[in-house]
Amino acid sequence: MHGRTMLLSLVVLVGGVGVARPELAELPLRLAAPAYDAVTTSSIRNLATALQSHALDAGGVEAVTVEELAGWGWVPQDTTAVTIWVGGDEFRVVAQDVRPGASAFEYTNVGTGGGPGQVGVSSVRVDEPVAGVTIRPLTGG
Structure with missing residues (x-):
């Protein structure tokens, strides 16, 4: 009986702190961020492969659509x-999971002549990213 009372007290305490301090309520989600980041980096690599494949087939990526990328095996989460910024056979991608604590990642092949690029943590960080895909022209790198 004493154990149940302690457990109930702990639940009430954590719930009360979560109401008083919303950032604490996000703590479990932030702890899961590394798992989100692993999915994001895998997806960005698949997207880069789809973009490179499309560029080889179509001669560039300027007019690429999400539907065409799906044909090459990439579907957004x-x-x-x-x-996605596109120009010629070069592209730059920044992706971030929208859940709390996730990092933003970038893949670019700009300056490689359309060859393979690399994935890295992006300096671009959106505080409250919105899920979805935006394709823009690549201007000035």
Whole structure:
């Protein structure tokens, strides 16, 4: 009986702190961020492969659509904000899971002549990213 009372007290305490301090309520989600990041980096690599494949087939990526990328095996995640800049056979992608604590990642082949690029943590960080895909022209790198 004493154990149940302690457990109930702990639940009330954590719930009360979560109401008083909303950032504490996000703590479990922030702890899961590394798992979100692993999914994001895998997705961004798949997207880069789809973009490179499309560029080889179509001669460039300027007019690429999400539907065409799906034909090359990349489908956006429901919880990821993705921005793709395209020009010629070069592209830059920034992707971030929209859940709290997730990092933004970038893949670019700009300056490689359309060859393979690299994934890295992006300096671009959106505080409240919105899930979806935006495709923009690549201007000035």
